[in-house]
Amino acid sequence: MSRPSLSRYLPILGWARQYDGETATKDAVAAVIVTVMLVPQSLAYALLAGLPAEMGLYASIVPLVAYAIFGTSRALAVGPVAVVSLMTAAAIGQLGLTEAADIALAAVTLAFISGVFLTLLGVLKLGFLANFLSHPVIAGFITASGVLIAASQLKHIFGIKAEGHTLVSLGLSLAEHIDQTNPITLAIGVGATAFLFWVRKGLKPLLRRAGLGPHLADVLAKAGPVAAVVVTTLLAWGFDLGAQGVRLVGEIPTGLPPLSAPSFDIGMWQTLLLPAVLISIIGFVESVSVAQTLAAKRRQRIDPDQELIGLGTSNIGSALSGGFPVTGGFSRSVVNFDAGAATPAAGAFTAIGIGLATLVLTPLLAYLPNATLAATIIVAVLGLVDLSILKKTWAYSMVDFIAVTATIVLTLLVGVEVGVSAGVMLSIFLHLYKTSKPHVAEVGLVPGTQHFRNVKRHKVETIPGVLTLRVDESLYFVNARFLEDHVLGRVAECDNLRHVVLMCPAVNEIDMSALETLEELNRRLSELGIALHLTEVKGPVMDRLQRSHFLHELSGQVFLAQYDAWCALQADLKTAATAPLQNEGLVAE
Amino acid sequence: MSRPSLSRYLPILGWARQYDGETATKDAVAAVIVTVMLVPQSLAYALLAGLPAEMGLYASIVPLVAYAIFGTSRALAVGPVAVVSLMTAAAIGQLGLTEAADIALAAVTLAFISGVFLTLLGVLKLGFLANFLSHPVIAGFITASGVLIAASQLKHIFGIKAEGHTLVSLGLSLAEHIDQTNPITLAIGVGATAFLFWVRKGLKPLLRRAGLGPHLADVLAKAGPVAAVVVTTLLAWGFDLGAQGVRLVGEIPTGLPPLSAPSFDIGMWQTLLLPAVLISIIGFVESVSVAQTLAAKRRQRIDPDQELIGLGTSNIGSALSGGFPVTGGFSRSVVNFDAGAATPAAGAFTAIGIGLATLVLTPLLAYLPNATLAATIIVAVLGLVDLSILKKTWAYSMVDFIAVTATIVLTLLVGVEVGVSAGVMLSIFLHLYKTSKPHVAEVGLVPGTQHFRNVKRHKVETIPGVLTLRVDESLYFVNARFLEDHVLGRVAECDNLRHVVLMCPAVNEIDMSALETLEELNRRLSELGIALHLTEVKGPVMDRLQRSHFLHELSGQVFLAQYDAWCALQADLKTAATAPLQNEGLVAE
Structure with missing residues (x-):
């Protein structure tokens, strides 16, 4: 490394010096688009993590500023993401808490532990540890998580209560309560899901045929969830659907994120330590692969060890401002990139946008049906489900096939933590086993x-x-x-x-x-x-x-x-x- | 394997058919010598394991018969050994039991779990799992265990009470009680230790100079502990040393081993499972390397998977007859080999010898001072201590050096289970780390x-x-x-x-x-x-x-x-x- 050591740890010093009006305009445009996309997403992932909606917004402000200072990718957009939110829900579920304030504190603590762990790994240059997750294990885990997440959202579509962190327990719980289905909620949920699928599959070709450029068509299609949110919120407000049993987001406190601090209860740390490690590594692997893909397109490079520090400080920032674990998200980063984000400043501008939303939009969001948010999650995560890895590994490598199958089956039937840990340990063991009887x-x-x-x-x-x-x-x-x-x-x-x-x-x-x-x-x-x-x-x-x-x-x-x-x-x-x-x-x- | 499958699992069918008078004589002579050596050793290792003396004798009867039927080595002598006894003491210590009957039951249960685990590994042909223990990790662990064992016996030499499973806790506990030292006990302990060291280092050359053959000189030198036992027992009886505060073995029930059954308490199994696995693997590795060394000398071969079954059934046998975990011991196997044991029948004959001892010798052993047994243990285990592995690995391989150093330090300071587990995990991790940045x-x-x-x-x-x-x-x-x-x-x-x-x-x-x-x-x-x-x-x-x-x-x-x-x-x-x-x-x- 020939760069001076300060800008090694503060990549912002590298790009801020040449920052000019033209770059700022590009970043600002990207920020507006990402903000519009991020508001419903943040709310939805807070719901998925079993947390109050505003925590999703809080997790999308300070972490973005921290990443803009410490991160090396020019297009990565951090914030709550689906798989990490699911893992957050599973981790907090183990604590058996019932009070909302305790659950929020646990989420803040989880983000804090995860942030400290990531930052430490980065400072100690231990980023290579992420390589212990093989590609097939990651692919299998993401696929199984997608299925679990979609299943976990069905309760909101039906408007019923259901608990569980595995496919079986979720299914049984849904079956038990299915008779309490709220028909209006179901109509909104199914309608929004169908609309969003159509936006994804049908709208883009339509816009292209209408003469729009591919980028613009893409960005408009990604704004589908915003349309669904606006329409269903208006319906819920106009017909007072809350009085008819449709679960709404409800009142969200207006205002910027509060200062918060993690718990230092030893029992809580003991329970959350392993989940925090797994969340950190899964989040890092996901984030770094998005960042590398985007960097390669513009012939830029990212520094994985500095990325650990970027994500670590983002999570510490999230913990100090009432948020929960965050990482770099795939779809929002692609939107950010396509919309022309030139530097990490785009992330800081997005943070301002979300900050404004917490000041202005929150009263309007009270009428937003949970079913709409569940629909946006379901449509988003079903894109993650890709069973082709099973076919590929079956044809190419039995060892990888066993590892990926075990990961998928255990994630679905036992839980996210057991699934991903078993995948890692099994791939290491099988690798050693193969070398134990060499050719x-x-x-x-x-x-x-x-x-x-x-x-x-x-x-x-x-x-x-x-x-x-x-x-x-x-x-x-x-x-x-x-x-x-x-x-x-x-x-x-x-x-x-x-x-x-x-x-x-x-x-x-x-x-x-x-x-x-x-x-x-x-x-x-x-x-x-x-x-x-x-x-x-x-x-x-x-x-x-x-x-x-x-x-x-x-x-x-x-x-x-x-x-x-x-x-x-x-x-x-x-x-x-x-x-x-x-x-x-x-x-x- | 072209052998029929029944004799694959019952090696006794292979050699029993050709068994004749000449072979029987060889085996019987070896058995007499091993029996004489095994009686004080069995008592001493029971003491080391924190168990009543008679359990050492019980662990030297049925297991030997089981190994004679299922084992493949022609010279291996199974029974209680130093390292496994130390690990037994550490494992049972975790249960925090105080009643003698509960402690004995825990030892029986530990032998049972270990026996079932070893037999399963053998039937499933998973003997290669032992290869995950690298040579340096084993060498480091044995060395550190030797030091720990010697330290744990000092209390008997001083005639004081002391507790602890690590070097520090043992040292502190000894320092605390050192003022209660019994001078007569100390005299017996130091005298016996000095005598045994002299027998080991000085007697053999003396006998050689007196014209004895090397084998006979060796066997006589190995009988030193018997002399120490006889002399100090007579002293304790003649001067009624028990009345002067010298701790003696005390009354041992006369009679063959009782039928016993393990506990099936789930909590006890949960605590003992990991220790039992570690005891099994360490015991197997130690035993198999002794068996392979001896087999190679006579151009015979042993079958590691069948050895697992041999040791597994020995431990199950131990559990069913009031014993504790056993494995193939180094010094007794060498004596057995040198004394001319030709088939596993020598083990069965030894079992008869020990059985006779439980019927005849037990009243005489009541006056045996614990300090004498401690002296035999100390002299035996200091032969295990060999720090040359540190020098060798330092010169040859930094990765191996790190693994062996961690094993030694953690075994001494944290305990046997953490030490050996850390050694295994560290060697795997360091191996993977080296391959993560290939040349x-x-x-x-x-x-x-x-x-x-x-x-x-x-x-x-x-x-x-x-x-x-x-x-x-x-x-x-x-x-x-x-x-x-x-x-x-x-x-x-x-x-x-x-x-x-x-x-x-x-x-x-x-x-x-x-x-x-x-x-x-x-x-x-x-x-x-x-x-x-x-x-x-x-x-x-x-x-x-x-x-x-x-x-x-x-x-x-x-x-x-x-x-x-x-x-x-x-x-x-x-x-x-x-x-x-x-x-x-x-x-x-």
Whole structure:
């Protein structure tokens, strides 16, 4: 990094200096569009998280300013998102709280823990930890979360009560209360859902045919939820639907976010710690992949470790201003990008827009039906559901298929935390399991070349009395014992063996356990009168072997190239045919 | 396996058929020697586990018979061992029990859970799980356990009370009670310890000089504890030392082991489950390495999965006959082997010997001072302490050094379970971490050969316009993102690049996450007008790539050998110098 260290931690110093009127106009236009989109979304995700609607607005103000200062993506729009809101609901559900004030405090605390954790990871440059989530596990988790979220919103569509954080418990609870369905709520919910699906699928082509540009058509189509919100709010107000049992958002306090502080109750922290870690990592992975995709389109780069700090401070900001966990959202970031946001200032302008909404719009939102918000969530998250990952992994990799299937099934049936944790642990375990029984191929020379390939796959030449094995894995504690057993097993099958050659181009590491195994193997082969040779040992591996005693004990030699070993051993065996074998002559320096 | 399946599970069927008088004599002689050694050891390890002395004898009868039937090693002697007894004490300590009967029941339950777990692993052929313990972690754990065990026995040497399962708590507790030291107990303890050290270090050379054979000298030296037991018991009886505050073993019930049953209390199982799993795995690893070492000396083989069943049934047997967790012990197995044990029947004969001891010897053992037993434990376990692993790993592998240091420090300061769990998790994490930033070398042709090596380490030729990178790691989710960033970073440093070649002899796997990364890399490079080629892709990896769309999308070609790519691209660039580049001509089928 040649940049000065202050702007490393404060990316705002990088872009604010060249900030001018033209850029400001671009950012402001983008901010207006994102604000319009974000108001209903914020309310909806607060509802999904089981929190009062205003907390959604609060979570969309200070976090955006914090990200504008500390974040590195020029187009990322942070705020409440669907999957993180679902995980928030599940985490808070574990506390078994009933008082609204306690639930809000728990949400603030969750955002705070998550923010501190993310910031710490960023400062310690531990962003690579997110790589422990494999692509299929993420894809499976997002898909299963989408299904769970949609299911959790059905109660609002039917206007009934239902509880549960798994597909089964939600389904049972819905079935139990389905007879209390409110027909007007159902009409609004189904109507809004159908309208929003049509806006998504049908409106955009219509607008394009009417002559609008693709970007404008896209932005207008994304404003569909606003139209649904306005129309249903007016209906609810005009016909006084609240009196007829339609659940409305109700009174929202007018005013800017309050100052708030997390709880420091140890019991609460113990319960929320693991969920906060999972929320942080899932939120980071989602956010960083959106940011990277958008940055690549404009040939910009983002810095994952600084992104952790950006998201961490956003969450701390959310906790200090009455919000709940936030991260970079996919659809709003795309809208921000398409609408021309040039710098993170667009986020700060959006924060001003939402701030104005809390001052001006809140009285109007009291008549907004919950069913409309549920409809916007359902339509949004069904876009996340994509089962093609199952087909892809089935065709390509059984290990990935098992991990993704376990993630989906456990997320749906046991819950989000168990689902994603099991996915991570299973992919690590299966990876280690695969390396525990590595592929070991006997190889021979491809005629006319210096290239060696598997005797079972290619027509190759071999030398009688020499067994050449290519080990297709790093040698470390998990497979150390396997190697010894395998080589001795192969040796037992061969008669008149004088040399065993381990070809090591794929051995990227030999750890202490494997070194001890090689020493033992060398000893056992020596007792049988067989010399052990190594070839094509990589530089870093050789460096380490030279620091051990192994090379002094080795009965054979280390060859740079397999072809060198081929020539030397062939010559040696020809000599041996007339004279006794002189292994000593081959011992490496 | 060509053996019939019944003798696969009942190895006794293999050797019992050829059993004859000569073999029986050998086994009986070995059994007598092991019995003499095992009586004081069994009592001592029961004391270490915090259990009544007779449980040590009970744990040395039925388990030996069970192992004789189900085990595959011909020389392994099972029974209570030091490390497992220490872990038993720590596990039972967590339950906070005070009644002797409850503590005994917990020990029986622990043996039962451990036995069921081991048997299950064996039936499911999951013996490879033991490989997750790396050699350095085991060595560190055994060393730290030795120190802890010795420290835990000091209270018996001083004749005081002390509690604790960590070095600090033990030390503090000893310091607190040191003023209550019983001088006679201290004299016996120090005397016995000094005597046993002399037997170990000085007696054997003396006997050798007196003309005894090395084996006999060894066996006699190992009988030292018996002498210490006899002498101090006679002293305690003759001078009625019990009346002077010297703690004695006290009355031991005479008779064969009672039938016993584990508790099925859910709370107890929850607490004991993790300790039982750790005890099982540590015990298995220790036992199997002893069994393999001895088997190799006589060119026999053991079957690790059947060993699990052997140890599992031994522990179940222990649980049903009033014992506690057992495993194969190092020193007694060596004695058994050296004394000429030819089949597992030697174990069954030893069981008869210990059974006779419970009938005949128990009244005599009432006067045995605890300090003598503590002395035998201290002298035995200090042989386990070996800090050379720290030096070895420091020189050879920093990752192994970190894992072994953490294991030792945490075992001593936090406890056995945390120590060994942290060691396992840390070694897995550090292994994954190392693979998360793989070594990627730019390679060139070693002149006069077809061999390619690192441009920084060897004098090699390269082609301008072609960047050849050898990836020294399997590509999977943990390093997928690194690869993309790294290759694009390298590409950005080169001017006029036309071809990027990824040389894959060390890529043993490309999982779904890495495949998606390669697709993305191919797309990005195409946008820059650079073709991506792969060479030396291994058979199993290529098989899977052919099931994906990647090879159709690939802008370049897949070459069998790196040298083929070298020739083809050199020719292509020569043509390109006179005509526009025709990448299409290079696309693989």
